[in-house]
Amino acid sequence: MLQIKNLHVSIDGREILKGFSLEINKGEIHAIMGPNGTGKSTLGNVLAGKDGYEITSGEILFNGENLLELEAHERAQKGLFLAFQYPVEIPGVSNANFLKAAVNEQRKAMGLEPIAPGEFLKMMREKMELVEMKKDFISRSVNQGFSGGEKKRNEIFQMAMLNPQLAILDETDSGLDIDALRIVANGVNKLHTPENAFIVITHYQRLLDYIVPDFVHVMFDGKIVKTGDKNLALELEAKGYEQFELA
Amino acid sequence: MSLEILKNIQLKDKNQQQSLENAISIGSPSMKHEEWKYTYYNKIFQNPFEVNIDTKNENQKIDAELVPLLQEEKYKLVFVDGQFIAELSYFPQSQKFSFWNNNNVTESDSKDFLLELNNALVSDGVFVEIQDGFIEEENIGIYYIATKPNQIFNLKNKVKIGKNVQVKFSEYFINPNNISTYYNTVSQIDIDKNSIVVWDKIQDGGELYYLTDNTFVKQEKSSVFTINTITVSGNIVRNNLVIDVNGEYAENHMNGLYLLHGQAHCDNRTLVRHNEPNTNSNELYKGILADHATGVFNGKIIVDQKAQKTNAFQSNRNLLLSNDANIYTKPQLEIFADDVKCSHGATSSQIEDSELFYLQARGIGKEMSRSLLTLAFAGEVLDKLSDRNKQFVEDKIFTTLGINI
Numbered sequence: 001m002l003q004i005k006n007l008h009v010s011i012d013g014r015e016i017l018k019g020f021s022l023e024i025n026k027g028e029i030h031a032i033m034g035p036n037g038t039g040k041s042t043l044g045n046v047l048a049g050k051d052g053y054e055i056t057s058g059e060i061l062f063n064g065e066n067l068l069e070l071e072a073h074e075r076a077q078k079g080l081f082l083a084f085q086y087p088v089e090i091p092g093v094s095n096a097n098f099l100k101a102a103v104n105e106q107r108k109a110m111g112l113e114p115i116a117p118g119e120f121l122k123m124m125r126e127k128m129e130l131v132e133m134k135k136d137f138i139s140r141s142v143n144q145g146f147s148g149g150e151k152k153r154n155e156i157f158q159m160a161m162l163n164p165q166l167a168i169l170d171e172t173d174s175g176l177d178i179d180a181l182r183i184v185a186n187g188v189n190k191l192h193t194p195e196n197a198f199i200v201i202t203h204y205q206r207l208l209d210y211i212v213p214d215f216v217h218v219m220f221d222g223k224i225v226k227t228g229d230k231n232l233a234l235e236l237e238a239k240g241y242e243q244f245e246l247a
Numbered sequence: 248m249s250l251e252i253l254k255n256i257q258l259k260d261k262n263q264q265q266s267l268e269n270a271i272s273i274g275s276p277s278m279k280h281e282e283w284k285y286t287y288y289n290k291i292f293q294n295p296f297e298v299n300i301d302t303k304n305e306n307q308k309i310d311a312e313l314v315p316l317l318q319e320e321k322y323k324l325v326f327v328d329g330q331f332i333a334e335l336s337y338f339p340q341s342q343k344f345s346f347w348n349n350n351n352v353t354e355s356d357s358k359d360f361l362l363e364l365n366n367a368l369v370s371d372g373v374f375v376e377i378q379d380g381f382i383e384e385e386n387i388g389i390y391y392i393a394t395k396p397n398q399i400f401n402l403k404n405k406v407k408i409g410k411n412v413q414v415k416f417s418e419y420f421i422n423p424n425n426i427s428t429y430y431n432t433v434s435q436i437d438i439d440k441n442s443i444v445v446w447d448k449i450q451d452g453g454e455l456y457y458l459t460d461n462t463f464v465k466q467e468k469s470s471v472f473t474i475n476t477i478t479v480s481g482n483i484v485r486n487n488l489v490i491d492v493n494g495e496y497a498e499n500h501m502n503g504l505y506l507l508h509g510q511a512h513c514d515n516r517t518l519v520r521h522n523e524p525n526t527n528s529n530e531l532y533k534g535i536l537a538d539h540a541t542g543v544f545n546g547k548i549i550v551d552q553k554a555q556k557t558n559a560f561q562s563n564r565n566l567l568l569s570n571d572a573n574i575y576t577k578p579q580l581e582i583f584a585d586d587v588k589c590s591h592g593a594t595s596s597q598i599e600d601s602e603l604f605y606l607q608a609r610g611i612g613k614e615m616s617r618s619l620l621t622l623a624f625a626g627e628v629l630d631k632l633s634d635r636n637k638q639f640v641e642d643k644i645f646t647t648l649g650i651n652i
């Protein structure tokens with residue numbers, strides 16, 4: 001589904017990703033762990049198509065297509081989703097209008113008619129239940145005045161509405177209390193099918209008790225330095241990242 | 248063509264003739280005037296406009312379908328090309344209204360070109376009196392519909408609102424055939440004690456439309472006046488709004504939205520004089536400027552020495568959608584009392600990249616994302632309008648920005 005080959009990315013002339021490679025197949029869950037500032041969010045942003053990054057070499061294929069040639073919204077329409085580490089507030093745009101626009105743009109790209117209002121409401125209600133969102137949330141502005149945890153939940157809610165093929169969750173667990181963590185993880189597990197895949201970026205082994213990864217990658221200084229199974233996360237928890245600094 | 252056209256006019260009424268001579272001697276506003284620094288008024292007279300001083304045209308008609316808003320409106324006063332059209336109008340039967348004509352033009356010595364021009368050339372206008380205690384939820388629409396090209400129209404309204412009244416007026420400046428024309432309107436609104444009045448101005452004349460609107464409001468004790476001035480198109484639009492707060496505990500809310508694209512130019516000038524203590528004014532004007540559009544905002548608040556415990560807040564915020572769009576904004580406070588709370592602020596910003604990316608990352612195209620964010624910016628003012636006016640303005644914004652949700 002996704003192949004990242006020897007990706008080098010700079011910001012303002014400073015290299016952040018330094019030969020990052022990763023292959024993801026349908027049905028897989030990959031966890032990426034690594035110290036602050038190693039480029040995990042940069043990777044997510046580059047995948048999602050944010051401007052301001054210079055791709056100096058390497059390649060990204062999404063279902064065989066060159067991802068780097070697509071605009072951000074086209075990537076999303078083709079089934080890529082980034083749950084942001086820091087979701088922005090958008091005053092004046094209601095969650096309902098925002099999601100309706102998103103759902104309909106996606107449908108348009110697939111050659112479908114806009115969703116019927118009744119069907120849309122039903123879908124909203126269903127998916128809100130999944131992440132236990134409060135009802136008044138529909139009419140509120142996107143993320144405005146949301147608590148940290150509510151913002152993260154909103155990311156998962158949006159993911160549920162758009163039903164992506166590949167979702168990148170950038171520290172969605174940070175700032176969540178135990179209950180919220182369980183809700184978010186349950187949401188992800190319910191959405192997980194043999195047809196889709198997840199990249200879960202996290203600092204905490206705790207999340208991986210709920211969302212069980214097929215692979216755990218350690219990212220250090222702009223690339224993957226070690227790959228293992230879920231036990232690698234436990235090992236990291238115990239030993240930290242110092243071992244990689246020496247390498 | 249220039250102001251020369253005025254010099255060739257001979258008016259029968261002596262008050263009108265006097266105003267015409269006043270206008271000529273004052274001269275039309277030039278950009279050398281501080282008040283007109285950014286607005287090229289004389290551009291209007293470069294058009295081949297004619298002044299129509301003929302008496303009423305009996306056959307004035309309009310295809311009502313041209314103006315969908317009109318059809319759903321219950322109470323309405325309709326002017327087509329500067330003339331009142333009784334067949335299209337309907338007013339609450341209990342309330343009085345009459346018209347301006349050549350017989351009741353009064354003397355004027357305003358020292359203001361636009362007011363003298365209006366007094367000299369006024370073709371029509373309503374004189375409305377709302378009786379004490381009248382409460383009506385239904386909007387009263389005042390429509391100025393332009394159909395005849397290359398004409399200058401001067402309309403004058405006087406609205407007297409009694410005590411304990413609750414009413415809502417909306418003026419619609421519309422131009423269904425997109426012709427070139429100049430409207431110079433003057434309205435005087437006097438609000439007596441305890442009355443609550445909402446007044447919307449919806450200005451949508453198109454790119455060949457010139458408008459100078461002059462609105463003078465007087466508020467008595469404990470009255471609440473809300474005015475929403477919405478400009479969605481126009482070549483040059485200048486709004487002069489003057490509010491005298493003459494009674495204690497009176498308050499007003501001035502909201503504005505100008506949505507300009509192409510070469511459009513909109514100049515909003517507001518003046519509030521707090522003449523009595525314990526009065527409030529609240530002002531929020533927002534501008535969205537695309538292409539080569541220009542916005543001007545000049546808001547002045549004067550707090551008289553005896554107007555203690557006045558609260559006056561003013562804010563002008565602008566969203567620039569293009570590097571070629573310009574905004575000139577100047578808030579002014581003149582405070583002569585010591586126990587007051589006043590603030591003002593002006594900002595101009597662009598669409599936030601992080602917000603844009605957030606929408607795009609959810610599959611919403613760049614243009615549509617920009618449009619949604621633009622609409623969101625306008626929302627704060629749009630929310631002050633009645634559902635019907637809000638819908639009308641939103642639809643305009645959708646068309647202008649090409650949104651479809």
Ligand SMILES: Nc1ncnc2c1ncn2[C@@H]1O[C@H](COP(=O)(O)OP(=O)(O)OP(=O)(O)O)[C@@H](O)[C@H]1O
Nearest residue numbers: 011012016034035036037038039040041042043085
């Ligand atoms: N827009 C930017 N301009 C300049 N430097 C940037 C920018 N974005 C990221 N960086 C730098 O790139 C490096 C990687 O940042 P990134 O956000 O990808 O790290 P991370 O692995 O997600 O860290 P964390 O675990 O703290 O979220 C950091 O040194 C950061 O300062």
Ligand SMILES: [Mg+2]
Nearest residue numbers: 040041042085
């Ligand atoms: Mg990060």
